[in-house]
Amino acid sequence: MAEVESPLKLSGAPPPPEGVGGGHCSEISTELIRSLTELQELEAVYERLCGEEKAVEKELDALLEQQNTIEIPACS
Known part of the structure; x- marks a missing residue:
């Protein structure tokens, strides 16, 4: 079986910096x-996508925490 490339190599680009989205x-x-046709390549890409999903969920949670602050109008 061929050697598996890392998810970094498979993407063709470095991962974005932490907190960037x-x-x-x-x-x-x-x-x-x-x-992709090899199971190992598919698994590597799947792991990379799972990591991206976790980063998006973290960013979404941070935005949702700010929702009340954004929606409450300032007193004039």
Whole structure:
């Protein structure tokens, strides 16, 4: 079996810095995912996507914590 590339190599780009997001799509293209045929490659990409999902959930939680502050109008 061929040696498995790391998720970093599979994505073709380094992961974004911690806390960076703001609506960016995954670093892994749909075309790349569709081209994968080896189970180990698919598992590596899946792990990378799971990591991205956790980062998005963390960012969403932080935004939701700010929701009340944003929605409460300032007293004039």
